[in-house]
Amino acid sequence: MAHPIMFDEADPVLRRVRALALALPDAAEKISHGRPAFFTTKIFAYYGGSVKVDGSYLQHEQSVLVLVDLGEREALIGDDRCYVPAYLGSSGWIGLDLREDTDWDEVAELIDASYRRTAGPRSVAVLDARAPAS
Template sequence: MHDAMYDEDDPLLARVRALARALPDIDEKVSHGRPAFFTVKVFAYYGGSLKVDGEWVQHPQFVVVQAAPEDRDALRQSPGAYAPGYLGASGWTGLDLTGTTDWDEVAEILEDSYRCTAPSRLVTLLPQA
């Protein structure tokens, strides 16, 4: 079991949590010390890490999502985006969250990740893309 690597009172976590909970039939768990949002599969993690010069650097205020293969490169070109340790090789992308974050864009990115991972019966509950 991993120690918690997040602050429950983090206002950015609260924003991500609210956006994730707006999606159909999601749940939350702590996975590897970080909040994870899922249906059957995880569609978003709050926080991540990246190996820099052989050392793990924590990114506590990032959202880590799965993009559709055709959208992955474009997402990774976004300012503040990175391929997180372990998950990056499987297509996951971390996005920096700041005081100037476009939360409408984060909502769209979370929905896209949800569409990539949720069962089709849940995806049909979303508005048409």
């Protein structure tokens, strides 16, 4: 049974997340469980997520899910924009609601960090080679 599509292709927030994710070396997009998923060899970001509340799922339509390390997860979990997504939360993923006042530099950093945790060393080397010398 196929999952229903749970996003709007015309969503401007998705457009911004997609631009950030697909700008990374070897990144591609696929639909997984009805949501856009961005990957290289493994998924590094999802658009949209949910949490289970009293036996029902509460959807976070405009959010990005990323894989973070434990220290960063602890820091983010106290932020009212963040949530532990159903199914993926136990594996180190965190959801960040994207609002009008979203700091897109922060979103880019979180997507970059998640990418670095999942992409192969050659892809990460290509990304590092793009970085301007300081």
